[in-house]
Amino acid sequence: MKILQVTGFKNSGKTTTVNRMVKYLKGQGFKVAVIKNHHRDDVHDATTDTGKFIESGSDFTMLNTPGTVMTVENKAPDLKKQIDDFTGLVDFILIEGYKDEDYPKIFMAYSFKGGHTNLNNIGLRNVLKTFDIRYDEETIMTWFKEWSIDE
Numbered sequence: 811m812k813i814l815q816v817t818g819f820k821n822s823g824k825t826t827t828v829n830r831m832v833k834y835l836k837g838q839g840f841k842v843a844v845i846k847n848h849h850r851d852d853v854h855d856a857t858t859d860t861g862k863f864i865e866s867g868s869d870f871t872m873l874n875t876p877g878t879v880m881t882v883e884n885k886a887p888d889l890k891k892q893i894d895d896f897t898g899l900v901d902f903i904l905i906e907g908y909k910d911e912d913y914p915k916i917f918m919a920y921s922f923k924g925g926h927t928n929l930n931n932i933g934l935r936n937v938l939k940t941f942d943i944r945y946d947e948e949t950i951m952t953w954f955k956e957w958s959i960d961e
Contacts, residue, residue: 811897812958815905817934818918819927823943827918828906831954838958840901845892847907902958912936916953920944 816824816831828844835842855861863871864882873880889908896903905913912935920926920942938957941950 813903813913815913815915817909817915819921819924821923822918822921824906824918827950828904830951831904835902843896843900843903845905909934914938918943
């Protein structure tokens with residue numbers, strides 16, 4: 811199982827990049843998990859039934875649709891355990907965010923909200939490559955395709 815973090819500040823192209831990576835990997839027949847870090851707890855609409863269950867404090871809330879199962883656990887996340895839980899189930903885990911974690915990562919150096927970030931000023935570890943989404947969109951995918959097949 812290969813793990814890659816896609817890190818950068820808000821509006822730096824992380825989600826766009828992860829989506830492209832997922833589509834590529836799925837097109838190659840791989841099983842893929844994505845773990846996204848979000849800085850707020852208010853991601854569920856409290857006016858929906860599911861949101862109300864979560865707001866009430868349900869330990870687990872599961873939403874089933876005809877083609878999707880979403881499970882929400884009311885607990886603090888443990889990234890290492892989440893990764894361990896995917897062992898044997900997926901070929902790739904793509905992690906969006908979690909800059910302080912030490913998994914192999916790429917860093918999106920330009921934020922449309924905050925401008926350019928110098929990687930040396932923020933102390934990230936295990937950075938394989940730095941990209942600027944404004945110029946490197948195709949270069950990212952070329953790099954990723956090569957990375958995904960390296961042993």
